[in-house]
Amino acid sequence: MADNLEHKGYFGSVEYSSGDGVLHGKIIGISDLVTYQGCSVKELKEAFEGSVDDYLETCRELGKEPDKFFKGVFNVRTSTEIHRELSIMAEKKKMKLNELVNKAFDFLVKNEDKVLN
Structure with a gap:
């Protein structure tokens, strides 16, 4: 399994919680917090895709522009x-x-x- 999930240009993390035996993650690269979980890889993928779809629909309903994954602008600190x-x-x-x-x-x-x- 890849380390990340992808759907509609959004990427999601894949984590495992040994305490409750659940796979979980969040959409990465955006400021909004969008999470998902599942008891199997299949459930996790479905939950991720559903969360992305819900996020885009919620943004549409609110008249909010969804965060874009990596806008191409970031600060680099160096000496x-x-x-x-x-x-x-x-x-x-x-x-x-x-x-x-x-x-x-x-x-x-x-x-x-x-x-x-």
């Missing part, structure tokens, strides 16, 4: 030295800092196994 070095590197390459950092992210995503092992 002053790294920030300075990246800024200088970007300037030398006549690039914006965001463009340089995105190139690094692209490299990491494409080479995950080589970089993170």
Whole structure:
């Protein structure tokens, strides 16, 4: 089983509670709290999909825009030295800092196994 569930572009966590023998999770990557649970993998998947559908319907009824999974904007904290070095590197390459950092992210995503092992 995958570590996460997916339905309509939303992802959900998969956790196991040994105390009560229940699988449970929540939609990840959004600010709203949406949870689900089930006693089997099949029940968990069905509960997740139902929770996503209920969340989207509730947002529609409230006239609220549903949270989007990963909007593409986040803050990265680093040391002053790294920030300075990246800024200088970007300037030398006549690039914006965001463009340089995105190139690094692209490299990491494409080479995950080589970089993170």
